Amino acid sequence: MTRDNNGLGDLFREMLRIRIFEERVGELFVRGESAGSMLHLSIGEESAAVGVCSAMKDGDTFTTHHRGHGIFLARGANPDRMMAEIAGKETGYCGGKGGSMHIADMGLGHLGANAIVGGGIPAVVGAALAAKRQGTGAISVAFFGDGAMQQGILYEAMNMAALWDLPAVFVCINNQWGMGTRIDQATKSTDLHVRAKAFGLKAETVDGLDVREVQGAATRILDAARVGRPGFLAVDCYRFYGHARKDKSPYRDETEEAEGRKRDPVAFARAALTESGKAEAELADMEAAIAAEMDASIDYAIGSDEPPLEAMFRDVFAPGEPEPEPVAARLDRVLARE
């Protein structure tokens, strides 16, 4: 994957990869091959992932939330290993132990997705502190949803980042909903960046419809963070489908949903490309190529093995360290008396 992000074409391709990957995740579930049903698709939020990630650099680190597939893809993840992890397979990024909500890859700076709303936020304070001390020039970015704006830990983390002038950025992907709760049912202060400003961060809200706008805002915020001015960016978008794979969003108004889905960053970018003269055939080719890549990831996942049972006691502690004793081993000893 080229990481040339200047042109809209590249941004579009990245968004499309996410869109199609997520569709395939849905398919994996339907085929009964996912590990569980806690699959949170980021369809509708592609511009947040791609726009922000396009302003990140090699060496930067980040944490994500439960709806983080797209962000990780935008940072260069391998779809095969992602899909395998989502299926709970040995070949996945975490050997099948983590799954959709706990994907991570140190090589790409992904310090981990998190199933705790807000749980991954303060780690970027520490990572940014480390980057600053080590003089790496890297920043650390926390991605989370609008629901996490109501978790206290966010304010502790933003306050520390501001206090210590850290290269840290907090990105809220405001898809308007947290499960069945609309943002205005969760807070009176829906102008989210105002809160971050009150803590001393450089803060903006950007409309996620046009990925170039997101890229622009992200570049402003991330560049400032790189020189020690921590930031916050809210990206307005819409959660196209249910909260998790099984949810049909019965609590949402149909017109609202229809309107929301019109705010499609992928379609918007596609239209802009077409308008600027990009040939339909070229776009169709791109789509076909991505579809093939993502189809292959499903095959890869399905064709991979479950982790072996011996893996169960590994990784609780570092290799070579005393491991927890399996219950069976204890029982063997206790029951060995004649």
Added chain:
Amino acid sequence: MTRDNNGLGDLFREMLRIRIFEERVGELFVRGESAGSMLHLSIGEESAAVGVCSAMKDGDTFTTHHRGHGIFLARGANPDRMMAEIAGKETGYCGGKGGSMHIADMGLGHLGANAIVGGGIPAVVGAALAAKRQGTGAISVAFFGDGAMQQGILYEAMNMAALWDLPAVFVCINNQWGMGTRIDQATKSTDLHVRAKAFGLKAETVDGLDVREVQGAATRILDAARVGRPGFLAVDCYRFYGHARKDKSPYRDETEEAEGRKRDPVAFARAALTESGKAEAELADMEAAIAAEMDASIDYAIGSDEPPLEAMFRDVFAPGEPEPEPVAARLDRVLARE
């Protein structure tokens, strides 16, 4: 004690009672009669306690922090029972179980002091919710220090109060220090009320030098809360002495401390009274009467008994409910085998 708070004379008397009570708490410690040394004196903060409490009404509830003696006194506490509690005696407000940091009295609406910085804050959300549902017209007020501005729970609580239009008020007594940390060493955003505003609260900062100013601001904020607009008030003041009884604040600059102590709300009110014609003799009489009252509280505390050992297993659960089994009782049974 009259609860006529219109005149400065009354406000002054309340402040003086706190000042002298706190001095006596220090004396209790020096005489080796306090339960432990975790005694946090509110000298210098009297206008916050008295100014805000003068805007409260019967039936209102409140929680305080570890430095809450003054607030409780201003709400009508009995100094004898307070001092006895601080000494860990049976006649104290909590029978000697709570102590200085866990004093409470349901009769006066005191839902409890707290030794956890920020720990008592969210209870006012629940109490305000109850008041609203029950239609009592009461408000609930959380008092805390500037250090608690960095605890995430505050933001969760303020957000809920705003969301549900609760009769809740958050009062930050900003004495500039949290132990050895000056407010600007704890946060970049020292303009504290701005944060509350960002969460949708009616918010102000007031200088605590003149208790009448505090009373005015508190009245605005509390009155708004009473009709469903939750609020926040920061009262700027100065912690005259060490963090706890043993701390001599070696980390503070001497000039800063000298300047800080000049911002004395008790002296300021006294001067204003004198200026407005109050006779020195009258003030001296008042002081003497209060000193006698507070001296008596020490005698009361010292003359009271330690709680009996039988009290130990009481109050873990409600009377009549199954109690925790004492270790000794268990041992008796286990060791009874011949």
Added chain:
Amino acid sequence: MESLTYREALGRALADAMREDESVFVLGEEVGRYGGAYGVTKGLIEEFGPERLLDTPISEAGIVGAAVGAAMAGMRPVAELMYIDFIGMTMDQLGNQAAKIRYMFGGQIGVPMVLRTQGGTGRSAGAQHSQSLEAYVMHTPGLRLAIPATVADAYHLLRAALTQPDPVVFIEHKALYAMKAEVDLAAPVPDWGQAALRREGGDLVIVSYSRQVHYALEAAEALAGEGIEAAVVDLRTLNPLDFETIRPLVEAAGRAMVVSEGPMTAGVAAELAARISEECFDYLEDPVVRVAGEDIPISVSTALETASVPTPELIAATARRLCR
């Protein structure tokens, strides 16, 4: 007799309690419009309205703290923690506030709140959504702890919890919500704090709670075919703990096994094993055996998840070796 699921029984208990007591209300994430992440409160908002089915922001510590304040101010809040895995954010409000207020304040006031939550494995939900953390609660003085295994108890224990003067943590099991049973909600039930003997048997006493009761019963069935008769005790509440039901059974059988889904080390199984070992020492022919969750995080991989906690097969196999 009615045919109800565990989920429905819980919802019914909440509804009945709310009908009888104006002060009862539910608060938590998605409890209202959504009807609860596991559907327990589905439909309740229609009857009771959004004030008594109060949807909250995602602020776990704040929710528990608000419940504490509401309880002190005369309400009977039922706070919902969507997953017990989130208890880590609430432990200060739960363990330092709710649990200690009556004591610290010298008995002036209690905190009659219920914290409903659910735990356990079974949905490939991964390390942060599959835990059994009841031991944290059991270890905290001042908290009651109810943990229903049956549909009838889903109803009755929750009703009873809503009459307690002190904070009750009420832990459901995510794998039991769809379990259906014929129940007579009006039939006499064991008192609050009393265990239920789910199966008699003189060779071995299996002490358990929550989903593992069913696994133990399944194991006991299998064992019965082999001539081993195991009694199965369902504790129902871990605080209070009904040791008086356990004692005579163990004294008679001379053998006991404790079964818990929570991690073994310093968990509920440890407490139960220690207690039986010390109190029934002279009657024990064999050591009290602990069958419990592994001391590891739970994987999302279904294979590893299943192997991380006790199964009916492990219980039966262990019993066989013990009684051989």
Added chain:
Amino acid sequence: MESLTYREALGRALADAMREDESVFVLGEEVGRYGGAYGVTKGLIEEFGPERLLDTPISEAGIVGAAVGAAMAGMRPVAELMYIDFIGMTMDQLGNQAAKIRYMFGGQIGVPMVLRTQGGTGRSAGAQHSQSLEAYVMHTPGLRLAIPATVADAYHLLRAALTQPDPVVFIEHKALYAMKAEVDLAAPVPDWGQAALRREGGDLVIVSYSRQVHYALEAAEALAGEGIEAAVVDLRTLNPLDFETIRPLVEAAGRAMVVSEGPMTAGVAAELAARISEECFDYLEDPVVRVAGEDIPISVSTALETASVPTPELIAATARRLCR
């Protein structure tokens, strides 16, 4: 040989580690300018500066979370939690993040952080500043747990903790800070994870840790005068737990007592008693006895506080009855 207090030994360990390893730094409330609420880090900021003695806001969850991130990014943070009583605010970051990251991420990375804190009674500090909450930590898979009883261990265990690849919770006891001893910091020390036999004795084995080791030794002295010889084991770390030191002693003596300041129910004492009871069953002449903290909050009243946890007298009296 040097004469050091427990407090000084801890500070020395931090300083020596910081000198040897650039990645080590301390963060927490009042650790820098103030020198630590209990004075452990006093003077360190002069040598290492405010970046390596990082004073933080009062944000316990954030502090632990920041330490997690710093550890993942190649630092060796020593986060200080001023009182273990505040662990309730950090349990998500500690138990769901620090403890599970290596596992959830399939072994890609560890979280080599140390969380230093202190617990226990002894200062009339009341219910929220006097607890012994080590059981929460011991029950959480993925966390190591060190809990020094002696001045030498204050130094050596902290040094060892700072070489661990995984998160270590390091619990000091507030009543031990002023304890002074002659120590040879260069002398050979037991390995990490190995218990220390502090006293030999063939009649009874007392297994303990932290301050209660001293109480047990005091009791053992008194008992020796009466002809009862009690061995005293200081566990030093609760994870890993060194059962191999305990086993032969209990097999030889036939009697064991476990002593812990934490609340009895579902606590560390339960784990130890259950473990000894199951593993040494055939050698036990008497039940394993638990002497532990009461299942109640701690009062500020000195009389009630003292009576809420084991004393040397209670240990001795229990031993007498056990060995009679």
